[in-house]
Amino acid sequence: MGNAATGFFVVFAMIASVVGLASSLAGINHVRLWHADSLPSAASVAIIAWTLTLLAMGLACKEIEQQIRNARLRTMEAFLIILSATQFIYILAIHGARTHQPR
Numbered sequence: 001m002g003n004a005a006t007g008f009f010v011v012f013a014m015i016a017s018v019v020g021l022a023s024s025l026a027g028i029n030h031v032r033l034w035h036a037d038s039l040p041s042a043a044s045v046a047i048i049a050w051t052l053t054l055l056a057m058g059l060a061c062k063e064i065e066q067q068i069r070n071a072r073l074r075t076m077e078a079f080l081i082i083l084s085a086t087q088f089i090y091i092l093a094i095h096g097a098r099t100h101q102p103r
Contacts, residue, residue, distance in 0.1 A: 003066050006073065009059035013080055016052035020087065023049040027094060043094050050087045057084045 023045040030042035060077040063069055069077075 003063070003068055005059050005062045005066075006069075009056060009063055009073075010076075012052060012056040012059060013076060016049060016056045016080075019045070019049040019052055020083070023087075023090075027090070030094070039094070043091070046087070046091045046094055050084070050091055053080065053084045053087055056080055 023042070026038075026042040026045045030038040057080050060080050063073060063077055
């Protein structure tokens with residue numbers, strides 16, 4: 001099925017997905033309130049989620065390098081690599097909102 005990193009990859013991917021969901025909820029709350037007090041929590045959870053996603057992406061790259069995986073792992077690896085880029089864009093958008101406050 002995989003190598004020794006497969007179990008860790010799946011565990012970190014699941015942890016990153018749950019923290020990413022919490023990051024989305026904090027981001028929605030920040031957009032809904034649009035107040036300076038909600039920005040730090042949204043930004044910090046987003047950075048933590050991105051860090052965990054990068055950790056899982058590193059394990060995904062190790063899985064890709066080994067070339068011993070099935071179709072489900074390949075799909076999960078692809079989603080995780082794409083997700084790491086989109087979460088970085090999300091972090092940039094949250095920090096960009098700090099400079100542009102609505103009137």
